[in-house]
Amino acid sequence: MPKTVVVVDDSSFLKKQLVQFFEDKLGFSIVGDGNDGNDAVDLYKQHQPDLITLDITMPNKDGQQAMEEILKEFPDANILMISAVRGEAMLECMNSGAKGYVEKPLKFNNAEFVDEFKTTVSEIFE
Amino acid sequence: MSDQDNVAEILEKVKPDFIFSAKEAMESMFGVEGSIKEDWAIVERLEGNYENVFSIGNANNDYQAILIVSIQDNTVKKILNEAGSGYELLDAFGELGNNFCGVLMDQKNFTDEFGILTQSVPQYSQGNLFVPKATGVCGKVYFDNSDWMHFGYAIRKMFKGI
Numbered sequence: 001m002p003k004t005v006v007v008v009d010d011s012s013f014l015k016k017q018l019v020q021f022f023e024d025k026l027g028f029s030i031v032g033d034g035n036d037g038n039d040a041v042d043l044y045k046q047h048q049p050d051l052i053t054l055d056i057t058m059p060n061k062d063g064q065q066a067m068e069e070i071l072k073e074f075p076d077a078n079i080l081m082i083s084a085v086r087g088e089a090m091l092e093c094m095n096s097g098a099k100g101y102v103e104k105p106l107k108f109n110n111a112e113f114v115d116e117f118k119t120t121v122s123e124i125f126e
Numbered sequence: 127m128s129d130q131d132n133v134a135e136i137l138e139k140v141k142p143d144f145i146f147s148a149k150e151a152m153e154s155m156f157g158v159e160g161s162i163k164e165d166w167a168i169v170e171r172l173e174g175n176y177e178n179v180f181s182i183g184n185a186n187n188d189y190q191a192i193l194i195v196s197i198q199d200n201t202v203k204k205i206l207n208e209a210g211s212g213y214e215l216l217d218a219f220g221e222l223g224n225n226f227c228g229v230l231m232d233q234k235n236f237t238d239e240f241g242i243l244t245q246s247v248p249q250y251s252q253g254n255l256f257v258p259k260a261t262g263v264c265g266k267v268y269f270d271n272s273d274w275m276h277f278g279y280a281i282r283k284m285f286k287g288i
Contacts, residue, residue, distance in 0.1 A: 084228025087242035105225035
């Protein structure tokens, strides 16, 4: 059975790229995708996927808040932050329970970036 | 020397960081090869008239800034293979701006001077662009010879109140 993932990002443009990457390059099954932190919490509760990806800067509820809400109810949730935000917010996410962090821009045409992305995901499941 | 004179000097020094960030963001986002044809300018304020304008606020405890990415309709059609609605444009080019900010915050020369600034969600507008009382750096990144995206980044010291 393929692992399941929920992808959450306020950019549909990027979300399409992420969905394609998880399906084609990592063999995941996409069970949901959302646009903000509220969607993330709802989709996680609904599907309890093997992995959820969260952008940080999103409208209505940001990814960091969504992560905290998910972890409160599901402390073992596998959460991968995918964001252009650097610095303290990134560290706070990792210290609060995110299992990995991928920095935007997503360079899917760069082999080194793709390898690093794959490694980050596989390390979450080790 | 005023605070903004000082900012202008710093911007001149870290100008290569802005150019690199714009080129890197554009190339990784759209898979095109970018080039710089004219040197970027340090300006007293960002202004201009563009068909599509995307803005993202940046801030930390010491500075507030704004990134403006401006693109003409014909360039949008080329890069997205369609005209696109306001929402679709904001989706793609807002993310371009978001990526620019991320790459810029990886540049040590910039962060040594200004620290790491956190970005807001992007906004879309059309027409006149005018950002007063904030010194900026701006210029174009070209692709396919004649098409370009215009980037402007204005920054000022945070007003701390009375």
